[in-house]
Amino acid sequence: MKLIYEKSRAGRRAGRIPDPGVQVAEVPAELARTTPPRLPELAEPELVRHYTELSTRTFGIDTGFYPLGSCTMKYNPRINERAVGLPGFADLHPHQEDEGAQGALELMWRLQEMLAEVVGLDAVTLQPAAGSQGELTGLTLMRAHFADRGEDRTEVIIPDTAHGTNPASVAMAGYTLVRVKTDVRGNVDVDDLRGKVGEHTAGLMLTNPSTLGLFEERISEIADIFHSAGALLYYDGANLNAVCGISRPGDMGFDIVHYNLHKTFSQPHGGGGPGGGPVAVRRDLEQFLPVPVVVRDGDTFRLESDRPKTIGKVRGFGGPFGVFVRAYAFMRMWGPGLRDMSEVAVLNANYVLARLKGAYDLPVDRHCMHEFVVSARTLKREHGITALDVAKRLMDHGFHPPTIYFPLIVSEALMIEPTETETRETLDAFCEAMLAIAQEAGDDPQMLKDAPHTRPVTRLDEAEAAKRLLVRYGFDEHPTSGLDE
Amino acid sequence: MSFTSLTDEDRAAMLAAIGVESVADLFAEIPAAVRLDRPLRVDRALTEGELWAHLCELAGRNSGTGSELSFLGAGVYDHYVPAVVDAVMQRGELLTAYTPYQPEMSQGTLQAIFEYQTAICELTGMDVSNASGYDGTTVAADACYVAKQTTGRTKVVVAQTLNPQVRQVVRTFAPGFGMEVVEVPHTGGTTDPDRFGAACADAACAIFPQPNFFGCLEPAPELAAAASAAGALAIAHVDLMTLGVLEAPGAYGCALAIGEGQSAGNHMSYGGPHFGFLAARSDYIRKLPGRIVGETHDHDGRRGFVLTLQTREQHIRREKATSNITTNQTLLAVAGLIYLSWLGPQGLGDVGRACLSLTEHAKRRLGLPLAFDRPTFQEFAVRLSRPARDVIRDARKLGVHPGYALGREYEGMDDVLLVCLTEKRTAADIDRLAEVLRQVQAVAA
Numbered sequence: 053m054k055l056i057y058e059k060s061r062a063g064r065r066a067g068r069i070p071d072p073g074v075q076v077a078e079v080p081a082e083l084a085r086t087t088p089p090r091l092p093e094l095a096e097p098e099l100v101r102h103y104t105e106l107s108t109r110t111f112g113i114d115t116g117f118y119p120l121g122s123c124t125m126k127y128n129p130r131i132n133e134r135a136v137g138l139p140g141f142a143d144l145h146p147h148q149e150d151e152g153a154q155g156a157l158e159l160m161w162r163l164q165e166m167l168a169e170v171v172g173l174d175a176v177t178l179q180p181a182a183g184s185q186g187e188l189t190g191l192t193l194m195r196a197h198f199a200d201r202g203e204d205r206t207e208v209i210i211p212d213t214a215h216g217t218n219p220a221s222v223a224m225a226g227y228t229l230v231r232v233k234t235d236v237r238g239n240v241d242v243d244d245l246r247g248k249v250g251e252h253t254a255g256l257m258l259t260n261p262s263t264l265g266l267f268e269e270r271i272s273e274i275a276d277i278f279h280s281a282g283a284l285l286y287y288d289g290a291n292l293n294a295v296c297g298i299s300r301p302g303d304m305g306f307d308i309v310h311y312n313l314h315k316t317f318s319q320p321h322g323g324g325g326p327g328g329g330p331v332a333v334r335r336d337l338e339q340f341l342p343v344p345v346v347v348r349d350g351d352t353f354r355l356e357s358d359r360p361k362t363i364g365k366v367r368g369f370g371g372p373f374g375v376f377v378r379a380y381a382f383m384r385m386w387g388p389g390l391r392d393m394s395e396v397a398v399l400n401a402n403y404v405l406a407r408l409k410g411a412y413d414l415p416v417d418r419h420c421m422h423e424f425v426v427s428a429r430t431l432k433r434e435h436g437i438t439a440l441d442v443a444k445r446l447m448d449h450g451f452h453p454p455t456i457y458f459p460l461i462v463s464e465a466l467m468i469e470p471t472e473t474e475t476r477e478t479l480d481a482f483c484e485a486m487l488a489i490a491q492e493a494g495d496d497p498q499m500l501k502d503a504p505h506t507r508p509v510t511r512l513d514e515a516e517a518a519k520r521l522l523v524r525y526g527f528d529e530h531p532t533s534g535l536d537e
Numbered sequence: 538m539s540f541t542s543l544t545d546e547d548r549a550a551m552l553a554a555i556g557v558e559s560v561a562d563l564f565a566e567i568p569a570a571v572r573l574d575r576p577l578r579v580d581r582a583l584t585e586g587e588l589w590a591h592l593c594e595l596a597g598r599n600s601g602t603g604s605e606l607s608f609l610g611a612g613v614y615d616h617y618v619p620a621v622v623d624a625v626m627q628r629g630e631l632l633t634a635y636t637p638y639q640p641e642m643s644q645g646t647l648q649a650i651f652e653y654q655t656a657i658c659e660l661t662g663m664d665v666s667n668a669s670g671y672d673g674t675t676v677a678a679d680a681c682y683v684a685k686q687t688t689g690r691t692k693v694v695v696a697q698t699l700n701p702q703v704r705q706v707v708r709t710f711a712p713g714f715g716m717e718v719v720e721v722p723h724t725g726g727t728t729d730p731d732r733f734g735a736a737c738a739d740a741a742c743a744i745f746p747q748p749n750f751f752g753c754l755e756p757a758p759e760l761a762a763a764a765s766a767a768g769a770l771a772i773a774h775v776d777l778m779t780l781g782v783l784e785a786p787g788a789y790g791c792a793l794a795i796g797e798g799q800s801a802g803n804h805m806s807y808g809g810p811h812f813g814f815l816a817a818r819s820d821y822i823r824k825l826p827g828r829i830v831g832e833t834h835d836h837d838g839r840r841g842f843v844l845t846l847q848t849r850e851q852h853i854r855r856e857k858a859t860s861n862i863t864t865n866q867t868l869l870a871v872a873g874l875i876y877l878s879w880l881g882p883q884g885l886g887d888v889g890r891a892c893l894s895l896t897e898h899a900k901r902r903l904g905l906p907l908a909f910d911r912p913t914f915q916e917f918a919v920r921l922s923r924p925a926r927d928v929i930r931d932a933r934k935l936g937v938h939p940g941y942a943l944g945r946e947y948e949g950m951d952d953v954l955l956v957c958l959t960e961k962r963t964a965a966d967i968d969r970l971a972e973v974l975r976q977v978q979a980v981a982a
């Protein structure tokens with residue numbers, strides 16, 4: 053379909069703003085714009101049609117099943133959207149004085165309290181903008197902690213199953229990365245780990261359950277190894293949806309935890325975000341949390357910035373407030389029943405796993421938590437069908453594909469996370485599709501190689517995109533104008 | 538409420554398929570020592586109706602711009618958000634999709650991002666744009682990381698007229714990047730190019746705002762030239778809404794342009810979520826953080842869009858990635874795109890001229906001494922006869938929030954008030970502000 057710039061006609065317009073009715077002023081000539089930006093020019097009806105058409109070419113959780121492992125694509129309650137739009141929330145200026153923002157501050161404070169209880173830690177900052185920013189914040193807190201104690205620790209240990217954000221965050225926080233292996237049961241290899249922990253170790257970054265969808269059975273032992281070496285444990289909360297009300301990172305021995313509010317607590321993922329990545333810490337790390345901190349004095353709430361040992365600020369203002377409203381609404385509707393949420397997520401995942409077991413390879417044969425990883429390695433060996441082909445063919449069956457090629461230690465990995473919000477009928481339909489594809493791999497492999505067959509476009513050439521590097525519309529000289537007409 | 542749908546019969550059938558007796562068996566691998574043996578201590582579950590009443594009560598205790606005549610700006614701006622933006626954003630497909638890892642399933646999101654990248658490039662005069670950072674503070678830290686990786690240098694120079702929060706975020710993350718931060722004080726409300734240039738020796742990058750935190754227009758072309766002459770990447774931190782009337786950073790030689798996108802089509806929402814934009818000259822494309830969408834073709838020769846240059850990204854490059862960004866602010870960036878499309882070039886210019894004209898009108902109408910004798914855009918700083926915080930407190934009692942107390946962040950400015958005018962304010966609003974300021978200043982005089 054056409055780009056909005058290709059629909060644009062000089063002189064058309066949608067929005068108008070009121071005439072201010074005061075004397076007109078101009079910016080000094082030497083700072084004034086010389087070439088007007090070529091923004092789209094069209095009237096409002098065409099504008100709405102354009103973006104509505106784009107929406108029809110997008111698959112969201114409202115459209116259907118979206119079992120993207122590690123991303124927790126769950127249903128987003130509609131009340132959340134109505135709530136963020138409330139005038140007292142949407143039109144509240146972040147520099148408003150505390151006494152003019154009591155409702156917002158109380159919501160943030162209550163959210164902090166609930167989040168702390170869920171992970172079993174003492175203090176929470178809501179500020180980070182996403183999980184990866186929570187990681188960078190947590191690692192910066194680690195640095196502050198060791199600097200405060202006059203210790204020079206330079207290394208952070210990460211399992212080879214870790215998400216790419218973990219190593220990237222370690223590098224950005226100025227630490228050296230040390231990798232630890234996974235054992236045959238899919239746990240962190242504790243012997244390998246033991247040999248890598250020492251006086252230079254600042255900490256461990258771990259998600260539990262892991263990206264294989266497995267609970268670390270020896271987590272307490274791992275915590276002991278680190279704590280006795282004077283190091284800290286960081287919990288990547290991307291998989292928290294599996295254990296809410298069941299097992300708490302604080303009780304497992306973690307000192308710092310990030311949440312992905314957009315996963316566990318139902319933020320719509322909006323084509324890539326926004327998200328929220330609050331961080332919780334044990335009491336002795338509280339002094340380093342970013343400012344401002346929401347504080348309660350009796351019946352009133354205020355933002356406190358005067359904290360001498362703070363790491364500073366990691367994002368503007370108190371954090372992505374609209375995300376807090378949604379997470380708060382979601383948590384209040386579940387209450388202590390958050391435990392049931394996790395139970396159903398885990399039941400759904402194990403059910404799908406049980407049904408797919410015969411047709412796909414299992415790297416580790418254990419019960420999974422809220423997600424699991426299978427491999428298409430036999431399909432590849434026998435029929436040349438890769439995880440990518442399976443993914444593309446699933447689209448024809450009306451499903452968004454799972455995460456593929458992650459975690460890195462499993463070849464032809466397919467990582468499936470159904471979440472708690474799907475019906476048994478949906479799970480069954482998905483399993484039927486996966487089983488049918490395994491069958492098709494033998495019967496008609498070329499058909500799978502050519503998939504998808506039912507989307508607005510067939511398989512896209514990613515190599516061409518990286519070679520041409522056409523990353524903006526080129527107007528008059530655009531090479532492909534009109535190609536798709 | 539219920540967001541799950543398993544019946545007892547479903548559960549029984551599923552447990553049987555798995556081969557376990559109960560859901561508890563699925564958790565058997567969790568050691569008893571780390572199992573929570575009590576219910577979570579959180580308030581009881583609310584029905585949707587109860588929740589709505591509670592949220593309305595909380596929202597009702599906030600003083601937004603719907604209940605108070607506000608002249609607050611200082612980094613977040615009360616521009617009008619048209620209905621079309623909210624309506625399109627609520628389309629479930631756009632709202633509830635995730636990162637377009639599977640392009641055939643996500644052409645809508647990908648095309649929208651491509652269109653967004655184009656709009657950002659047009660506005661900033663740059664060649665390439667990423668698909669959004671978190672906000673206007675974090676993109677500044679991102680830009681420093683780009684500068685370190687491209688120049689190999691470790692010094693960051695920032696103008697003190699840059700939004701204090703932006704400077705704070707840069708200071709938080711720079712040590713981890715192995716960088717140190719040097720701030721250049723202002724001279725009468727703007728940054729002196731000679732002083733700025735001198736600080737830029739051996740610097741990786743130099744960041745200055747346009748307009749600056751005091752509302753003043755910086756000598757941006759001279760600042761960019763001074764930084765570049767010293768071999769530092771010149772980075773302008775700009776407001777999209779000014780770029781219909783102010784020159785684009787690309788046109789005066791910046792290597793990168795960054796900023797807060799909230800002012801374009803996003804609600805103030807007590808500070809977020811908003812989006813940060815980051816655009817650059819094409820030389821830097823392989824060092825940019827985050828998502829970038831590129832145009833390509835499918836097997837049948839049809840145009841399509843995909844995430845591209847993913848070898849920059851954390852999921853491929855891991856510790857060698859150009860950033861750790863995954864979840865970003867795509868939805869808000871698309872809101873910005875829709876808003877900019879709604880305004881068009883004419884509308885964007887109109888907003889800029891309206892803000893500027895109202896500001897000049899307010900300066901005359903208030904008749905208070907200006908803190909700085911410089912041209913301004915949509916904010917200006919005035920000196921009061923009392924501490925600005927006290928004036929704000931008293932004015933709010935009369936239903937007017939007169940602005941931001943610059944003493945919150947700058948020493949020696951306790952009596953300075955930063956007043957902001959967007960196109961939503963009117964001449965009558967300015968009359969009301971003048972009247973209230975007269976009243977509350979008289980109290981103490």
Ligand SMILES: Cc1ncc(COP(=O)(O)O)c(C=O)c1O
Pocket residue numbers: 122123182183184185215217218259263288290291312327328329862863864
């Ligand atoms: C295991 C894991 N860790 C960290 C992250 C990063 O979180 P975010 O995308 O919120 O930055 C993700 C998801 O992207 C993840 O799946």
